[in-house]
Amino acid sequence: MRPLPELTAENTAFWTGGADGKLIIAFCKDCAAAIHPPQLVCPKCWCEEIENKSVPGTGSVYSYTVNHQPWAPDMKVPFAIAVVDVDGAPGVRVTAEVINADLDSITIGQQMRVCFMNVDDVWFPQWEPVR
């Protein structure tokens, strides 16, 4: 069982967007910077006007690892974690588990799309290869 993130004013949109099938990223209303992890103040211009917007939910693999160590007793191995450059949110990378993939076939630059796993009131993003 994975630990659940604590939902806060700044991150609730990100962790619950999956309820509507949407990857939600915070953007600065002033300078349009995409902000991740979400914050209430823009780290680029200190503007406090932040808006949450859905992005297409696709991206490309920046890096990944295939893990063979079960870090928790009921964890299934092997599993892959990918850091994905998110389309529509320049500079934002979302790190998540890769599902529905042949783990030996994951490559840098591979196109992924987001899907979600719901646990309680959190929707964890997961990456799935675009076929």
Ligand SMILES: [Zn+2]
């Ligand atoms: Zn800004």
